[in-house]
Amino acid sequence: xxxxxxxxDETVVDARGGxxxxxxxxxxxxxxxxxxxxxxxxxxxxxxxxRANMVSSLDGAAEHDGRSxxxxxxxxxxxxxxxxxxxxxxxxxxxxxxHEGYGPARAGTGFEAxxxxxxxxxxxxxxxxxxxxxxxxxxxLFAEPLVPTLVVTGAGAPAEGVAAAEKAGVKVVFAGDGASxxxxxxxxxxxxxxxxxxxxxxxxxxxxxxxxxxxxxxxCVTFSPTLAAGDAQRIxxxxxxxxxxxxxxxxxxxxxxxxxxxYRRA
Numbered sequence: 001x002x003x004x005x006x007x008x009d010e011t012v013v014d015a016r017g018g019x020x021x022x023x024x025x026x027x028x029x030x031x032x033x034x035x036x037x038x039x040x041x042x043x044x045x046x047x048x049x050x051r052a053n054m055v056s057s058l059d060g061a062a063e064h065d066g067r068s069x070x071x072x073x074x075x076x077x078x079x080x081x082x083x084x085x086x087x088x089x090x091x092x093x094x095x096x097x098x099h100e101g102y103g104p105a106r107a108g109t110g111f112e113a114x115x116x117x118x119x120x121x122x123x124x125x126x127x128x129x130x131x132x133x134x135x136x137x138x139x140x141l142f143a144e145p146l147v148p149t150l151v152v153t154g155a156g157a158p159a160e161g162v163a164a165a166e167k168a169g170v171k172v173v174f175a176g177d178g179a180s181x182x183x184x185x186x187x188x189x190x191x192x193x194x195x196x197x198x199x200x201x202x203x204x205x206x207x208x209x210x211x212x213x214x215x216x217x218x219x220c221v222t223f224s225p226t227l228a229a230g231d232a233q234r235i236x237x238x239x240x241x242x243x244x245x246x247x248x249x250x251x252x253x254x255x256x257x258x259x260x261x262x263y264r265r266a
Contacts, residue, residue: 211236247266
């Protein structure tokens with residue numbers, strides 16, 4: 001892994017525009033420092049802070065054949081697991097749970113001490129956003145989690161779905177007055193439960209709703225050196241915003257042709 005932006009006193013810019021010095025094999029500590037959640041001058045984190053993490057092909061595809069895994073690689077997986085290890089809760093849409101075969105979050109190797117020091121559990125909670133609650137609550141994600149999985153839905157969700165979730169021991173929280181889920185309320189409700197370091201992993205529909213609701217604080221994007229073509233979705237899909245939301249580049253890293261961009265609300 002090499003850091004391209006920002007260029008620090010420890011980074012030497014070579015004649016080819018690359019970087020050398022201090023950028024060898026990055027372990028958990030180096031990656032955790034690179035992606036640390038922000039703190040105020042008083043050492044208090046903003047409450048809550050929502051970051052998203054997505055992978056995109058060179059031609060803008062968020063998936064290939066319905067899954068994001070074909071666009072990924074070893075370096076991207078290290079960043080993926082680092083972002084999870086830093087989070088209190090991982091927010092995902094029900095469609096992504098079904099298509100990606102999501103299982104329970106596991107304890108991240110090398111991050112145990114850091115999570116304990118931050119007052120976090122052994123692994124982040126998974127918060128599944130679903131309006132219709134059309135979910136299989138016998139899946140390991142719900143039946144065998146290290147940390148109890150949550151389902152976030154609207155107050156008008158089907159009663160039978162709520163009953164099925166609760167019968168399976170899944171905590172149901174409501175973020176919206178009607179049948180749909182309000183992304184802004186999702187952030188507030190999870191923050192009220194103590195989940196202040198939030199990580200959204202998609203899919204494109206959920207991320208699109210978050211963008212339209214203007215609740216995203218940070219966007220982490222892996223640019224994969226692949227071309228997918230076809231009719232794949234972009235990383236965010238949904239209602240348009242009146243004007244493009246402006247984010248500022250915080251850092252850019254590279255490994256094996258993959259670019260890892262980190263952007264914050266400008």
